[in-house]
Amino acid sequence: xxxxxQYPATLxxxxxERATLSCRASQSVSxxxxxxxxxxxxxxxxxxxxxxxxxxxxxxxxSGSGSGTEFTLxxxxxQFEDFAVYYCQQYNNWPRTFGQGTKVEIK
Amino acid sequence: EVQxxxxxxxxIRPGGSLRLSCVDSGxxxxxYGMSWVRQAPGKGLEWVSGINRNGDNxxxxxxxxxxxxxxxxxxxxxxxxxxxxxxxxxxALYYCARxxxxxxxxxxxxxxxxxxxx
Numbered sequence: 432x433x434x435x436x437q438y439p440a441t442l443x444x445x446x447x448e449r450a451t452l453s454c455r456a457s458q459s460v461s462x463x464x465x466x467x468x469x470x471x472x473x474x475x476x477x478x479x480x481x482x483x484x485x486x487x488x489x490x491x492x493x494s495g496s497g498s499g500t501e502f503t504l505x506x507x508x509x510q511f512e513d514f515a516v517y518y519c520q521q522y523n524n525w526p527r528t529f530g531q532g533t534k535v536e537i538k
Numbered sequence: 539e540v541q542x543x544x545x546x547x548x549x550i551r552p553g554g555s556l557r558l559s560c561v562d563s564g565x566x567x568x569x570y571g572m573s574w575v576r577q578a579p580g581k582g583l584e585w586v587s588g589i590n591r592n593g594d595n596x597x598x599x600x601x602x603x604x605x606x607x608x609x610x611x612x613x614x615x616x617x618x619x620x621x622x623x624x625x626x627x628x629x630a631l632y633y634c635a636r637x638x639x640x641x642x643x644x645x646x647x648x649x650x651x652x653x654x655x656x
Contacts (some may be wrong), residue, residue, distance in 0.1 A: 465642035472645040474633060475583065486644065497616075518583055522642055525584040526599045527573075 433458050433521050437530035443538040451504040452533045454519035459499045463523035466495055466504045469532075470515045478517075479504065509535070539565035540645060542634045549648030554624050558650055560617040560634030564582035565645075568592075568612040571638025576630035577649070584630075587619065592619050595639070602628075624654045 434457040434483040444450045448466055454464070462482040467475040477486040480494035492507040506513055514537055546558040558574070587598045587608040596608050599655035607620040617634055630653050635643035 434607065457545055462620070467643075474648055475643075476646070477644045480642040480644070522637075522640075525597060527588075529583040529585070531582045 432526060433460055433528050435519055435528050435530035436519055437517075437519055437533045440531070441534045441536060441537050444507050445510050445538045446480045446511055448538075450509055450535055451514075452506075452517055452535070454497075454502040454504070454530050456481075456500045456502075456521055457522045457527040458524065460521035460523035462498045463498070463521055464495075464502050464526055465520045465521065465522065467518045468513075469518065475518065477506060506535075511537075542636070542645060542647035544632065544634045544647045544650035547632065547652045549653045549655060551656050552623055552625060554653055554654070555620070555622045556624065556652060558621065558632055558634075558652070560647055562615040562617075565636075567615040570636050571612060571640070573635045573638050573643060574608065574617075574630060575633045575635050575643065575646075576628075576632070576652075578627075578630040581630075582611045586632070589617070590639055597638070614654040621652070624652075626654050629654050 438453050452498045465467045466479040469475045483495045494505045496503050516532045516534045518532050544560045571590045572588040575585050589596045589608045593610050605623045609618045631649040633649045634647040636645040637643040
């Protein structure tokens with residue numbers, strides 16, 4: 432099983448600043464890596480797939496990078512609506528696995 | 539509007555059974571593999587089970603293997619999860635999500651809550 436580890440667990444950022452979230456896989460997942468955003472009481476929303484491709488209607492301030500075992504989600508200028516929990520997920524190996532999440536909170 | 543709507547959750551005693559359903563509206567259901575993903579209260583996301591477009595390929599997480607069965611009815615645009623021998627640790631919000639073998643989960647329902655408690 433590919434264990435996905437996200438860090439930091441919590442990220443405190445001021446609106447307008449850049450946020451950088453990391454995700455590490457215990458084994459290579461190639462570029463088969465997705466990022467999701469989840470707000471309280473809401474279902475997850477797909478942000479990024481293929482490690483770097485934005486999903487439909489996702490703003491350009493969200494970008495993803497990496498391959499193999501190290502991945503990064505960058506939010507270039509945080510808006511108030513971006514404060515949420517972010518999960519990475521690999522879809523290269525079975526079973527599909529998620530990271531434990533990074534909470535982005537207002538500083 | 540494209541959406542998935544889950545139903546069938548509830549409160550059930552340990553050892554009991556429940557059947558979850560998920561109905562699609564707005565997309566060609568039989569073009570896609572589908573999955574169930576769960577989230578325990580205050581916890582992260584766990585993939586539970588998936589099924590391919592035709593229903594002839596299914597997969598399960600080890601923690602539900604032998605207890606849960608996924609199925610689909612393409613004519614009714616519906617996905618199901620039969621849950622038997624339920625345990626307290628199965629308590630979670632169960633999401634229906636589009637995606638299985640290829641690619642991420644690109645569309646999610648709002649979830650149905652399952653509580654296993656005596």
